[in-house]
Amino acid sequence: MLKKIxxxxxxYGGLGVFLVFSAAPFYIMLIxxxxxxxxxxxxxxxxxxxxxxxxxxxxxxxFNQTLFPRFLLNTFxxxxxxxxxxxxxxxxxAISLARLAGRWGESVGIGIFLTYLIPPTLxxxxxxxVVSFLGLQNSLWSLVLVYPTFTVPFxxxxxxxxxxxxxxxxxxxxxxxxxxxxxxxxxxxxPLSVPGIITVVVFSFTLVAHEYIYALSFIQDSAxxxxxxxMTTELVRGDVFYWGALMGxxxxxxxxxxxxxxxxxxxxxxxMTMSDVRR
Amino acid sequence: xxxxxxxGIKKHFEGVKAVDGIDLEIADGEFLVLLGPSGSGKTTLMxxxxxxxxxxxxxxxxxxxVVNDLPxxxxxxxxxxxxxxxxxxxxxxxxxxxxxxxxxxPREDIKKKVAWAAGLLGIGHLLDRMPxxxxxxERQRVAIARALVRRPKVLLMDEPLSNLDAKVxxxxxxxxxxxxxxxxxxxxxxxxxxxxxxxxxxRIAVMHEGTIRQIGTPDSxxxxxxxxxxxxxxxxxxxxxMEQDGMIVGFRPEAxxxxxxxxxxxxxxxxxxxxxxxxxxxxRLVYGTIGKDKVIANHSLRLNLPExxxxxxxxxxxxxxxxxxxxxxxxxx
Numbered sequence: 042m043l044k045k046i047x048x049x050x051x052x053y054g055g056l057g058v059f060l061v062f063s064a065a066p067f068y069i070m071l072i073x074x075x076x077x078x079x080x081x082x083x084x085x086x087x088x089x090x091x092x093x094x095x096x097x098x099x100x101x102x103x104f105n106q107t108l109f110p111r112f113l114l115n116t117f118x119x120x121x122x123x124x125x126x127x128x129x130x131x132x133x134x135a136i137s138l139a140r141l142a143g144r145w146g147e148s149v150g151i152g153i154f155l156t157y158l159i160p161p162t163l164x165x166x167x168x169x170x171v172v173s174f175l176g177l178q179n180s181l182w183s184l185v186l187v188y189p190t191f192t193v194p195f196x197x198x199x200x201x202x203x204x205x206x207x208x209x210x211x212x213x214x215x216x217x218x219x220x221x222x223x224x225x226x227x228x229x230x231x232p233l234s235v236p237g238i239i240t241v242v243v244f245s246f247t248l249v250a251h252e253y254i255y256a257l258s259f260i261q262d263s264a265x266x267x268x269x270x271x272m273t274t275e276l277v278r279g280d281v282f283y284w285g286a287l288m289g290x291x292x293x294x295x296x297x298x299x300x301x302x303x304x305x306x307x308x309x310x311x312x313m314t315m316s317d318v319r320r
Numbered sequence: 321x322x323x324x325x326x327x328g329i330k331k332h333f334e335g336v337k338a339v340d341g342i343d344l345e346i347a348d349g350e351f352l353v354l355l356g357p358s359g360s361g362k363t364t365l366m367x368x369x370x371x372x373x374x375x376x377x378x379x380x381x382x383x384x385x386v387v388n389d390l391p392x393x394x395x396x397x398x399x400x401x402x403x404x405x406x407x408x409x410x411x412x413x414x415x416x417x418x419x420x421x422x423x424x425x426p427r428e429d430i431k432k433k434v435a436w437a438a439g440l441l442g443i444g445h446l447l448d449r450m451p452x453x454x455x456x457x458e459r460q461r462v463a464i465a466r467a468l469v470r471r472p473k474v475l476l477m478d479e480p481l482s483n484l485d486a487k488v489x490x491x492x493x494x495x496x497x498x499x500x501x502x503x504x505x506x507x508x509x510x511x512x513x514x515x516x517x518x519x520x521x522x523r524i525a526v527m528h529e530g531t532i533r534q535i536g537t538p539d540s541x542x543x544x545x546x547x548x549x550x551x552x553x554x555x556x557x558x559x560x561x562m563e564q565d566g567m568i569v570g571f572r573p574e575a576x577x578x579x580x581x582x583x584x585x586x587x588x589x590x591x592x593x594x595x596x597x598x599x600x601x602x603x604r605l606v607y608g609t610i611g612k613d614k615v616i617a618n619h620s621l622r623l624n625l626p627e628x629x630x631x632x633x634x635x636x637x638x639x640x641x642x643x644x645x646x647x648x649x650x651x652x653x
Contacts, residue, residue: 210405213372218466219393219422228422232409 067292074099074289081284099285103276108263109290112271115181116294119267120249122185127192127245128238134193135200136226140209150201157194161254164190172259183259184267188252192245199244203237204230236308243301243309250298268294322383322396322473322506323348324369329378331364331530338364340530341378349504351497353521355511357553361530362510366476369508371395383473393422398472402479404463406451412438412462413447419470437465440499457488464496468503475500475507481516493519514554518542526550545570548648551641557605559641560615567651568643573605573618575639579632581621587634592617594625 068089073081075095086092103109134153138146168187177183207230215225231238249267256270263275272290276283302309324346331339339361346352354362367373369380371392380387387395398419406415416437420430438444441461446454451462460480467475481489481496497520500507511517517524518538525535526549534546545551551559551570559570579589590610598605606617606625610633617633625631642651 208403208405210401210403211407213392214399214401214405214407215418216372216392217370217397217399218419219470221391221393224422228418229407233407 067295070288070292070295073285074292076285078285099283099289102283103286103289107275107286108266108271109293111264112266112268112290113294115265115271116250116268119181119184119188120246123188123192123249124242124245126185126189127196128241130189130193131196131200131241132231132234132238134197135204136230138197139201139204140212146201150198153194154198157191157198161191161252165254165258168255169258178259179261179265181260181265184249184252184256187255187259188249192248195248196241196245200234200237200241203234203240207233239305239308243305246301247298250294323350324474324506324508325379325381326365326369327379327381329365329368329380330376331361331368331373332376337530339368339375342530342532344525344532344535346506346508349506351500351507351509351520351522353509353511353517353524354527355514355517355521355524355554356527357512359529360527362512362527363478364530365527366399366478366508366510369474370397370399370476396473397476398467398470398474399476400460400463400467400478400480402482404459404480404483406459406462406466408451410451411447412443412449412451412454415451415462416447416466416469418466423470433469434465437469440468440502441465456484457492460484460492468505471503472505475505477507477509479511479513480509482511482513496520514556518554526553528553545641546650548643551643551650557616557618560613561643562610562613562615563645566645568645568648570641570643571635571639573616575635576615576617576633577619577635578617578621578623578625579634580623581619582634582636585634585636587636588640590633590635591630592633593630594627596627597625 072089072091075097076091077093077096077098080086080091080093083092138150138153140146168190172178172183172187175183175186177186211229211233212225215229216222220228251269252267253269253273256267257274260266260270263271266274268290272287272294276287276290324344326342326344329339329342329344330337342365344352354365356362364373368375369382371387371390375388382395382397392399407418410418413434416434417430420433425433434447435444438447441464443458443461443465446458446462451459454462460483463480467477481492484492493516500520509516509520518541521538523535524538524541525532526541527533528549534541534550536544541550541554545554545559548561548568548570552561555572557573559572560576562569576590576592579587592606592608592610592615594606594608596607598607603618603620604623606619608615608617642653643649644651
């Protein structure tokens with residue numbers, strides 16, 4: 042009995058630690074969003090509670106004096122375009138690397154992954170030449186062009202191991218059952234890889250949403266900024282941080298992603314562990 | 321229904337001769353078993369017939385037409401994989417109906433055909449389940465129903481029983497044979513299990529290193545082996561071999577009996593040093609040596625054979641097979 046209580050308390054204790062760890066940032070963002078600046082900067086005030094009456098001044102600053110909704114929209118549009126491009130390129134690439142290229146598949150796959158390891162801090166200089174050569178400076182299209190350079194290799198790699206986990210037998214069975222190669226792909230392989238593709242969608246969207254370097258170097262106009270640079274360039278003026286508005290913006294921007302992850306959590310986990318098909 | 325002819329079939333993988341020149345003719349409605357150890361090329365041969373591999377050389381003829389360049393879907397074949405390869409995202413009904421759906425058959429006809437196949441295999445009550453929620457034996461039936469639903473010309477089966485429990489396997493074998501007779505489909509069946517091969521096959525082709533070492537009825541494979549490989553591979557425990565007068569002499573464990581069992585027949589008497597006796601209930605295995613050759617005897621006499629002592633055993637002359645020591649080929653008198 043005592044043992045049971047002990048093991049239960051370990052379980053809930055551990056759960057509590059993780060809960061605090063993952064919920065605390067959201068709580069701080071939420072509370073800071075409504076804090077008066079005087080309250081926020083008072084060193085004697087309890088940082089975890091509203092010591093003065095809440096205010097909407099930060100949200101007013103965020104929505105009425107910056108282009109925050111525009112930043113959100115830009116991020117969403119770029120994210121959408123990049124996700125579509127990534128899926129269209131990474132799925133066929135991953136299938137062919139996993140199935141058709143034989144021994145070459147492995148090394149080419151590793152080669153593709155290596156390109157992901159070159160940091161954007163190095164790449165943005167040559168890429169800015171490319172962007173200006175194409176006349177895309179200061180346009181969202183520059184990001185749509187550049188972001189797939191890191192989403193495609195990463196997602197190809199992820200999907201490749203996913204496709205490898207789908208038994209070859211099942212595809213060959215489809216061939217015997219009357220499908221062409223393309224038919225087998227569409228009727229059997231793709232339905233089985235939905236968890237993998239969802240994982241790729243969510244991952245590449247998140248990668249795009251928090252990308253900073255490229256957006257900062259290619260975009261100057263406020264109206265074209267994405268959330269990551271929009272917030273940090275418009276709400277940090279010199280050495281003045283508009284904490285309330287920053288936190289509010291961060292919270293609002295992170296909620297859709299959190300919801301997205303929660304909805305697809307099971308699918309994402311089975312996508313990463315490939316537990317769905319292997320039996 | 322169709323016959324299958326293979327002429328000079330070869331398949332080389334980067335220098336490895338997986339299938340090395342096979343000629344084979346399978347009659348309409350015949351149940352042919354490809355038997356061999358792993359790596360003997362039996363599965364590759366089946367995949368060649370299915371069209372999942374392209375032959376390096378030779379011709380595959382199904383129902384009078386050369387199918388070398390046809391994709392699997394145009395060969396009129398169906399296949400049951402060792403893993404059953406059920407589509408995990410489709411129900412049992414969706415699995416069985418898949419070949420018909422791909423063909424674009426009207427929905428009503430599909431229902432009828434699926435009902436027929438499911439009835440044949442006794443899985444009508446499972447149609448709404450997902451493959452993950454049916455047992456191993458039922459999965460195998462689903463796979464067979466899916467293979468049969470299109471009424472293939474040739475049915476290919478790659479070790480379909482090897483994933484089943486030993487107990488279920490016996491009944492499954494029996495049923496497999498029964499419905500194969502019932503629908504009379506030309507069948508090629510790959511296995512490394514000789515009990516399956518002997519029990520199911522109208523004929524057995526014993527394969528080794530990409531070639532067929534002998535092809536014939538189960539009886540002729542067992543009792544009239546063409547070479548030492550077949551003699552040693554078929555039979556549990558394997559055939560005993562001894563050197564005698566510059567020849568290899570072989571006899572089955574069940575032919576090597578204590579002399580008491582063969583009182584006054586035309587027999588070869590041998591002194592066997594008993595090393596160990598295994599009592600398996602219905603019969604006893606005696607492990608020992610004759611001269612310097614290790615042998616196994618299989619008898620069902622209630623006899624006390626003390627370990628470490630010699631006992632007189634005998635083999636009747638008609639049970640002895642002789643082989644050439646260099647080539648391993650059978651030497652017939």
